[in-house]
Amino acid sequence: MLSDALTSLAIVVVQNLPLGAREHLPLVAVGIASVLTLIFWRIWRFTIVPFLEPDDPRELPYWIPCHGGAFFRNSNALLTRARVFFNNTDPFALTIANSVIYVITKPEDVAEAYRNTATLSFNEFVQAMMRACGNSEFCVQAMYTPLPKDKDGFPNPHGKPLATLARHMHMNQLYPGDHLDFLEHQFMAWFDPRLTSDGLREECPYAVTATSPSNGIVLPLMEWCSDYFTRAGQRAYFGPAMDAIDPTLPATFIVFDELSWQVLYQYPDFLATEMKSARDTIQRALKKYIQIPQRERNGDAWFTKAMENEMRALGINEDDIATMLVTIYWGINTNTRKAAFWLLTYILNNGPEYINLVRKETLPAFQNKPIDLEYLHDHCPHLDAMWNETIRLSAYSASVRFVTSDTVIGGKILRKGNRLMIPYRPLHFDESTFSLQYPVNEFRHERFLQKSKNLTRSDNWRPFGGGTTMCPGRYVAKRSVLLFVAMLLQRFNVELVTKRIPEPEEGKPVLGIMSVKEGEDVLVRVWSREVSI
Numbered sequence: 089m090l091s092d093a094l095t096s097l098a099i100v101v102v103q104n105l106p107l108g109a110r111e112h113l114p115l116v117a118v119g120i121a122s123v124l125t126l127i128f129w130r131i132w133r134f135t136i137v138p139f140l141e142p143d144d145p146r147e148l149p150y151w152i153p154c155h156g157g158a159f160f161r162n163s164n165a166l167l168t169r170a171r172v173f174f175n176n177t178d179p180f181a182l183t184i185a186n187s188v189i190y191v192i193t194k195p196e197d198v199a200e201a202y203r204n205t206a207t208l209s210f211n212e213f214v215q216a217m218m219r220a221c222g223n224s225e226f227c228v229q230a231m232y233t234p235l236p237k238d239k240d241g242f243p244n245p246h247g248k249p250l251a252t253l254a255r256h257m258h259m260n261q262l263y264p265g266d267h268l269d270f271l272e273h274q275f276m277a278w279f280d281p282r283l284t285s286d287g288l289r290e291e292c293p294y295a296v297t298a299t300s301p302s303n304g305i306v307l308p309l310m311e312w313c314s315d316y317f318t319r320a321g322q323r324a325y326f327g328p329a330m331d332a333i334d335p336t337l338p339a340t341f342i343v344f345d346e347l348s349w350q351v352l353y354q355y356p357d358f359l360a361t362e363m364k365s366a367r368d369t370i371q372r373a374l375k376k377y378i379q380i381p382q383r384e385r386n387g388d389a390w391f392t393k394a395m396e397n398e399m400r401a402l403g404i405n406e407d408d409i410a411t412m413l414v415t416i417y418w419g420i421n422t423n424t425r426k427a428a429f430w431l432l433t434y435i436l437n438n439g440p441e442y443i444n445l446v447r448k449e450t451l452p453a454f455q456n457k458p459i460d461l462e463y464l465h466d467h468c469p470h471l472d473a474m475w476n477e478t479i480r481l482s483a484y485s486a487s488v489r490f491v492t493s494d495t496v497i498g499g500k501i502l503r504k505g506n507r508l509m510i511p512y513r514p515l516h517f518d519e520s521t522f523s524l525q526y527p528v529n530e531f532r533h534e535r536f537l538q539k540s541k542n543l544t545r546s547d548n549w550r551p552f553g554g555g556t557t558m559c560p561g562r563y564v565a566k567r568s569v570l571l572f573v574a575m576l577l578q579r580f581n582v583e584l585v586t587k588r589i590p591e592p593e594e595g596k597p598v599l600g601i602m603s604v605k606e607g608e609d610v611l612v613r614v615w616s617r618e619v620s621i
């Protein structure tokens with residue numbers, strides 16, 4: 089029956105072909121057969137198989153093999169398309185270059201996924217990043233081999249591998265306590281002389297106009313924030329010794345960081361020469377750094393030597409230690425510079441009312457020297473809410489987990505061997521949580537001041553990921569950025585010269601906060617509050 093129908097169909101098609109096409113009948117036949125095969129394959133794959141396997145997440149249909157192209161061009165646009173296609177129901181699946189990625193965006197599924205450390209693993213992602221950054225197989229294995237409970241160095245009561253201990257070491261450095269206070273004081277000590285008129289003149293060669301007491305200085309905001317935060321972050325973690333090794337390292341880091349999506353996509357080296365060259369420069373500088381005797385390296389954070397010592401104790405060589413420090417340098421500096429940029433952009437764009445609000449609220453912290461940091465932490469609700477609103481709007485990353493055995497999430501079976509992706513953006517733009525009084529697309533920090541609803545406790549609030557891998561750097565990021573913004577607005581008048589919100593770089597994946605599109609940086613004019621212009 090089917091073959092008769094196909095034969096009749098073929099005869100009708102041939103009879104209706106133009107004369108030229110009839111002369112190339114074999115070619116036309118191959119073409120028609122290919123199209124029919126594709127149609128049958130697509131119906132089979134995206135209609136019949138889902139019907140036969142109702143417990144598996146539905147897959148976003150495609151014609152040309154997989155969604156790889158669309159994903160690599162703009163992963164967020166593809167996710168938005170998929171969510172519209174599935175009418176906001178998930179989990180759903182995407183096929184990207186031979187691998188299946190499941191996507192979840194419902195807060196309750198996300199919470200469940202973060203709780204599940206038994207079958208949803210973060211390690212695979214970290215190991216892939218280590219390899220992509222150039223760590224040797226020996227180093228990866230050494231980091232993931234369980235260590236004796238009574239080893240020297242950082243306590244290991246449960247006999248965990250160094251990769252797990254590293255997380256506890258990060259927490260030891262970054263959670264509230266003396267080590268976090270040390271970092272915050274380092275940031276303050278670095279900003280203090282450089283947030284003065286003389287400091288800006290000396291430290292900002294990229295200024296668009298020369299400094300003058302009457303006109304102040306005009307600075308490209310992202311370039312300025314990137315420069316100040318990377319230099320301050322480097323100083324806080326590594327002390328002054330790095331400055332002497334390579335004074336241009338912070339600038340090299342910015343080149344690397346803006347191209348670091350190529351690391352996340354694991355681009356081959358020949359397609360990523362600029363990124364790789366910048367990364368290698370940072371690695372070489374860090375290798376020279378760890379070759380300086382430890383007693384000569386002062387003013388560094390506790391974590392830096394502690395981590396180096398743990399790695400040396402496992403016989404990991406200096407190349408691998410330096411490569412590992414590259415990822416730490418990356419983690420310290422990639423997000424703070426962008427968060428400072430977006431927060432300032434939003435405050436300035438909202439006009440004098442917002443600037444005055446911050447000035448008035450933070451003034452008591454500046455009435456004596458040194459700055460009262462406790463006051464800034466605990467008594468500035470508007471600035472705090474502006475921070476939350478900034479990262480709600482600018483967090484653009486996703487958590488990735490590897491499915492180590494079949495796992496049910498959201499009523500669907502996620503199959504072993506595939507990956508799970510949790511994009512934060514849809515959670516942060518969920519109208520039912522964030523848009524009760526204020527439009528979800530607008531910067532309205534008041535939404536975080538509502539007495540009736542603590543939005544940062546909601547399952548929709550995930551700028552720092554969640555579960556056991558939740559970002560340990562969230563305190564230092566917030567403290568350093570709010571300190572910078574408060575110091576700046578107390579000491580200077582600041583206005584946007586470029587009067588618009590710049591276009592964000594939404595197409596490229598990041599480890600937290602998105603950057604701006606190339607050429608979209610905004611100019612700000614900064615002049616001392618003691619001088620009126």
Ligand code: HEM
Pocket residue numbers: 255258262419420421423424427479483485486487488551552553554555556557558559560561562564565599600601
């Ligand atoms: C606004 C600033 C920041 C944002 C939005 C951010 C975001 C994130 C996110 C989304 C994750 C992954 C969580 C997961 O998949 O579950 C993460 C992990 C991490 N972040 Fe941050 N981060 C920020 C600042 C920092 C800073 C300043 C540091 C270090 C000084 C830092 C250190 C880390 C580390 C070490 C991890 C890995 C945690 C682990 O392996 O368990 N972050 N961060």
